[in-house]
Structure formats: structure tokens, C-alpha cells
Amino acid sequence: MCKDKIAVVLVTFNRLDKLKQAVEYYEQQTYPIQEVVIVDNHSTDGTIQYLKEWVNGKGNFKRKTVLLNENCGGAGGFGAGMDEVLDEVRRHELDADWVAVADDDAFPRKNSFEKIIDYYKSLSDKEQEDISVLCSRVVNCGKTHINHRNRIKQSILRARFMAVPEEEYDKDAFDIDIFSYVGTFIKVNALQKVGTTNRDLFIYGDDQEHSLRLRKVGRMQCVPSSVYDHDRPGLGERKIGWHSYYDSRNHVYILKKYFPIQCLIMRCIKRYILDMSVFSSNTQQERKLFKTAYMDGIKGNLGKNSVYKPGFEITDRKD
Template sequence: MNKEVAVVLVTFNRLELLKKSINSVLSQTTPVKKIFIINNHSTDETENYLKGYQNDNRFKVINLKENLGGAGGFSAGLKAAYGDGPYDYYWIMDDDTLPEPDALKNLLKVELPAGVLASNVLWCDTTDEAIMNVPELAYDWMNGSLDNVIKIDSSSFVSMLVSNEAIELCGFPIKEFFIWGDDKEYSSRITKKLNGYFVPESIVRHQTKSNSTVDIINEPNKGRINRYFYAERNGLYIAKRDGLKTTIKNELSFLSLIIKICIRKSNFKLKKLKTIIKGHFAGWFFKPKVEQVTQKEKLND
């Protein structure tokens, strides 16, 4: 039986990459049913370009009135797709994700029951893994290895296939996260109830300028430092959710980060320290609501 897949693609001010991403999705050897494009209040020509899809029933374009960050965009997109469905799966991706032609086919080949399936994210046109998008392995990660997949605890929104069952059990991404950690929180929330797997044969290419991870110590761009507030706040939220042991580990990592910023050679040290301390303090009081599927929405399925 063919599985119906809806794509949720979030974009912000990267029109040329968005065009390539759309073409890559349309070029899949296994066609998708519908593509939901969430325009996160882009200030370039994105909105005008997307008008060309208004009369194409393969697409649903949602222009947000403000930039809600990746978290808000994916939350809005999944809600819209779920409300339009149900679909069997929802394929979540960034606007700088270029899936290989058989990426979706190889995700759907997995026969093991799963709430989350993660693609193999490579950096640009290389064979290097995209460092920021490496899934977190489960403690029993070998379970599934005979089926050419690896069991995981969390993965990246760069290319994540989420089942309809996962949405009905676990709800939607937390929009208040804004950026950073939203994909880890959401996928790990799902894998606490359903299995998640990394699918090496499903290859997508992440078109980032550099192959690096979130690193405030070596951040050279003063204008980007404020973003690390969300990394610190969201990370503490996830740690608290996961229990005392994880929270203690997070606290030790936070203290270590402060020391490293102080002693290592780095620009804008004071701003970096203020940003992560502010984020960490906010994390203790950060209690966003996890939006669940309502009974009315389920009845409309």
C-alpha cells in the first residue's frame, strides 16, 4: 500500500535555496502528496515568488505575519498539514535541504514501526556528515541494525519523517523554542513513546556555509551572539524535562562553558557571557505549553 506523505518546508530569506529544495522534492522517485511551504515572514522576494504556486493543488503556501523562527514555522506547518490530512507521514525539512532523488523512497522502505525516521545529512556536495545534524544514538542503538537502520533518541529537522501516529500521541513542536533545540526536543519526545531510526541510505545535502556546530566560544559574528540565548534556555528546558541526572549534567556543562569563554581567546567575551547567563536564568522559568492534537481534530481525520 502506498504511503501518503506531506512535506513541511520552512523558509526565511533564502529564495534561491528554496527553489532548489522545492525542485529536489518534486524530483523524488516516490512522489509526495502535498508540499506545505511556510514562509517565515521573509523580507526578500519569497512571498511574490510563492504566488506562482497559489493555483497548484500540490502546494499549500502559508505566509506568516512575523518571523516565528524555525520552531514556530515547523509547528505552524505541521498543524496545517495535519489539519489537511491525515497523511501517513510528514516530511519535515529546512529550505537549505536538498534531498537526493531516492531519499524519501529509502525512508519509506523501513518496515520497522517508527514515529521518527531521520535521513543521512551530508554537508553540501561532499561525503562529509553535516556535524550539526548528526542524530543522537539510543542506548540500544544496535536494535534495527539487521534492517540497515540505527536506533536513535533524537534527530534534526533538516530531514525528519514523522508518522501521523507520532503527532496524535505527542503533539506538535514547541513554537516558543524559536530556534535551536526544537528538533531535539520534538524528536526525543516522540522516541519516548515510539521508536526512532537513522536511515543511512536516505541521503540529503545541507547547504550551509560551513560545516560546524553551535559554538558560542568561536562565534566570530557579534550579530549572531544573541541567538545563543535560545540554545542555553532551550537546552536547560530539555534537561529539566529529562530528569535530575540530566539537569546536573547540563549545569556542569554550563559552568564549563563559562570558564572556557573566560580563559580562551575569543571576541566579544562580555556579550557572550551575558547572553548565556541570561538564557540559563530564563531556562529555569521557561514552561511553554506542549500543544496536543485536540479530540475535534482527531474526529476530523
């Protein structure tokens, strides 16, 4: 039976002020934390110097850092952090039953961890054994951000990830199929069975792909009484660029790998008309980006794309 010891994986990149704030929230938890592993994605804003001092300090938990030599995206960061925890467990250097994951802009309320474990302990031994993942409620700008917890709605020709309706957050817990890496608690033994994040996805969809593997080995639930505040204001309208490439590529890759082929075909037909054909409102350069993304997703050409690197944007909307 699980002893309910928790390690944290926190991924950061060039947001030192938010990182410091996040660390304070973990220090204030009413439930004990065994270790916090902070993964730095090659920051250039003073984060690395801060972490070199932080890791040697004292606090309520063991401190560990993983300093990456390049920006490996969210997938690389979370994968590196979870792999570090599993390696420490394997070497008997860490006793942990859960890994709680989040970015540096997600802040657990003081009793967030306690609420997760309280709910887990309320279950029968059999129900506990069936659980692979428990998630917190995500609140953004004072409102529940329902897009972080999804269910799969699948028909013969279509597979969609649909946000769980807000009214279900009145329950003690509810089942989910897809989670984000914001306030998500994953059992160590589930990670040992299915592995950690697919680092080749780089960014976007890495948590979705991981969800689809983890749901095969256990039940996944959201516990609304446990809350993470996500300090992420609206991003406004984004230009088509590197975000669009990775989002599209990885979604196609996931559809091909986990769903019937007809779901992939229908998705490609729809997006071809809307994004890639001459009937699209997109420019030639934008159409090329989406064509590349879809072909790479279908072929499994993952990792960082040499053209669509972070920061790439299409600013000229004239053909």
C-alpha cells in the same frame, strides 16, 4: 497498517533561490508526495510573491502555503507547518501517514523518499508499528554530516548528545535518540500523540526537544541509503550574540525538563566558570548574555527575548 502517504513541510526565510531549487527536488521524487506545505517566515526578498504564484500552479502534488506575519524562527515555522498538516488530516482534507520536514537549503535526492519507504516496508508489521521517526543521511559539501543524527550518552552527572559515528552509516539503518529537522520523516500518528514543535523555543534545540518527546512513543532510526544534500557551507567563527543566547537558553531548558537535576547543576557550574564568571575570557556584556540565557532557561522564560533579537551581536570585546 500505515499506507505510507507522505506530506512535506518546508520552512523558508529570505532564500528564494534555494527555495526554488528545493521545490524542484521534491517535484523530481520517484515516490509520490501527497502535499508540500511551504511555510514562509515573513521573507522580504520576493519569496511571498513567488509563493502566491506557486500555490496556484500545477505539479506532482497538492500545494499549500502558510505565510507568517512575523519571523517566528525555525520552531515557529516547523510548528506552523506540522500543525497545518494535522489540521488537514483531522478535517479529512489530506490523507497522509508521514510528514517529511526540512529547511529550504536541504535537497532530497531523487530516490530519497523511495528509499525511506522501501526500508519501512522491509520491516515486519510489529517493527513498523514500533517506528515513530525515520531519517535520511545528511550530506554537506560531499561528506556525511554526522551531527544531524545523535544518541544520548548519559551518566549520573552529565547528559550529552553524541553524533552517531560515520562507520554506522554502512548499515541498512541504525537507532538514534536525537534528530535535526533536515530530512526527517515523522509518522502522523506519532505527532498526534506528542504534538508538534514547541514554538516558544523560537530557534535552536526545537528539533532536539521534539526528538525527546517522539522517542517516548516509538523507535527512531536513520536510513543511510536515503540522502539529503544540505547546502550549508561552513559558517566560520560566529561572534557572541543572539545565536548564543537561544542556543544556551534552550539547552538549559531541555536539560531541566528531560534529565536528572544533577545534569543541569553540573552543566550550569561548568558554563558559569567558562562563560559567566570573572575567570571567563568573556567581556561583561557577554557574561550578562549568558547569565540571562541560563536564568531564562531555568525559569522557562521562552519565546523571543526583547534584547537578544535576531541580528544582535556583541562586536566590542572591550569591557
